[in-house]
Amino acid sequence: MQSRFSSEWHEQEGRCLDYVIAFLVGGAICAIGQALLDLAKMPPAHMLVLFVVIGAILSGFGVYDRLVEFAGAGALVPVSGFGHSISRGSLLEARRLGVIGLFTGAFEFTGLGVAIAVFFSALIALVANPRT
Amino acid sequence: MATRRIGKSTVRFATPPVIVSAGTVAGPMESRGPMARWFDEVVPDDMFGERTAEKAERRFMGDAVKIALRQAAIQPEQVDYFIAGDLLNQIVTASFVAEDLGAPFIGVYGACSTSVQSLTLASSLVDAGFADLALAATSSHYQTAERQFRYPIELNIQRKSTSQYTATGAGAVLVGKSGGKVRITEATPGRVIDMGVKDPNQMGPAMAPAAADTIFNHLADTGRDPAFYDVIITGDLGSVGSEILLELMQRRGVPLGSNYADGGVMLFKGVRGTGVGGSGCACSALIMEGFVWKKMCNSEIKSALIVATGALLSSLTWQQGESVPCIANAIALQL
């Protein structure tokens, strides 16, 4: 990941390609999700759980790291990236802190997002009502 | 010996009770459809200015009841029985409206077939002399039904090719011995039929066999032909479900003709974002007590068979992977 985002990469063409690859890979992952909904007739919640689990498993084989290196946000933004982020954080912290890190690391990359989701969802719920 | 019973499952009323009056209240989506002009009241805000959708639904049913009573110049105290139901757990909308009304209350549940189920009971009580005036009412609300059976309103969910849209509204109908033009002549309560459909997005296909069964039984019991009726209207099969019904009736050797229509399709024809048609208790109630009843009062329709369909599932059983038991209740209206 380091090399991908090092300063040489910050050139114009590099960034342009970033976007194209993020679009293609992210789009492809979402299209697979759609196929699961329409062809496999999976309920949406099951599809999302499947994605997060697959992300975590692929992370274990090092595949998802390579996908992130290649596609950046195209791999991180889909919910499979969420599973990968949990797995990766857990592994990095386990190496650093041992067993405790295994668990604290689960929220290393995702904790910020989850806390923000809870905080701002509650805030939004105070002011906004569902509309048909 | 049951003197009012004909055939396998049909009631023929000895002295057919009449519809004295009816009240219909519809929400914003319904007012965009072709049926809008047949409703007594159209509410542009589906929340009715209330804090919760459940309270709003109560207002819909309460207003429908008020309109029906006002039209007939009847006081709540003159109502012998209030027979009502809705889609919410413990039919709570009906119970709250019954408390407001004050009449003796018989709560009923037939999912989306409640409109005909409650009207059948009301007619039976009047015909048998248990009541002079019985009031039947039902309601449904898009938001309350989504909350109970599906997902939060603001959730990102894509409608399936067979999804239906729960109608927001209510209907109330006052049944008496005299004082109306439209007579309730026969009723055919349905059997529960479950053909193993499990997908909650396929209510039309789940309910079609129940509709076919009830229509077939009704026609056999009465010795009638589908052409006997000016209109045969199912409650809320949607376009897909009604296509299946036509095929099923064809296969049973009783094809339905051009006098057949589906209430769900009629309610939302041309309204964007409503899937294959309307559903919910209000769907059949709005069509029967708005469109059909008023057209009969104008003598534009002389006889109608209303077949309200209901999917008797609970959100608990479908989560447990069970299929959907379905019912269809039919009632014959004649001038």
Add this chain to the structure above:
Amino acid sequence: MAEPGAKRHKSDDRAKYQKLASSIVPRPPLARNLAVAFVVGGLICTVGQAVMNAFIASGMTGDEAVGPTLATMILAGVVLTGLSIYHHVGEFAGAGAAVPITGFANTIAAAAMDFKREGYILGMGAKMFVIAGPVLVYGILSGVTVALIKWLSRG
């Protein structure tokens, strides 16, 4: 009357009916749905990439930028839900709106808005994760398990 507990409609009747029904039930417009999911999902990820590049440009490493990027996308998803926009995106784009992390945020915000009517403690508080919960539960279960195996096997 059938035996108690036995279904009146034998299973072959049911199978026959379901075959008939599925021959009439319209298929989902698969090509359209896949294309829209691809484009909308891809666009959301492209926005994510722009956010990530901005964090990296401000001096973060790739790893450091992951958390803030996901957080920004989640915030965007919550706000779009509050404005009653995101469910229209979902209706239009299906998995294109559900799979990105913005969709995860939507499930939390939508539940919070919906269930607050049953009170802030037992409604909103208890049910905020009614849809997102499984994603978190299985994400943590699988993520930690995978990390544990990898950590034990390679130290």
